[in-house]
Amino acid sequence: MPNYENFPAANAKYVETFDKGSLPLPPSKKLIVVTCMDARVEPAGQLGINLGEAHVIRNAGGVAKEALRSIVISQRLLGTREIALFHHTGCGMLTFATPDLQGIVKGAAPDNAEVAKHVDAIDFLEFSNLEESVKSDVKFIQEHPLVLENTKVTGWIYEVETGKIKQVV
């Protein structure tokens, strides 16, 4: 059965003890966490972040460039002032190069020019070295003209094998 069919029952259970309905919109820790969409990454538990305390921006890899739109909204409209960027061991982003994925997508729709046009326009922003990717993403954030100047930016690696975090920047 599709997963969504479990949602109502799971939600009913959640609602039984839910008492956080009056939290303010701006994150109380003024914190943004940028991290991967990986199913083994769970920032709330792994970093001790509670409901209402931080913006967690997730995408494939936890890539800063893709997170930028959300960072600007978070900083300028909702008052966040600190950014912690996480990449993690065993990340899928370490396993392919953009042309490979473009080839997979195009191969599944041969002779479809629309598909080719759209997928060829996407840089999937993969990386090959974790520490380097964290450093370059932190640098990207620190140097970006749309990110507030006094933002405290740190860079981290999360280990899916141990649950441990390591600060890189």
Ligand SMILES: [Zn+2]
């Ligand atoms: Zn990942």
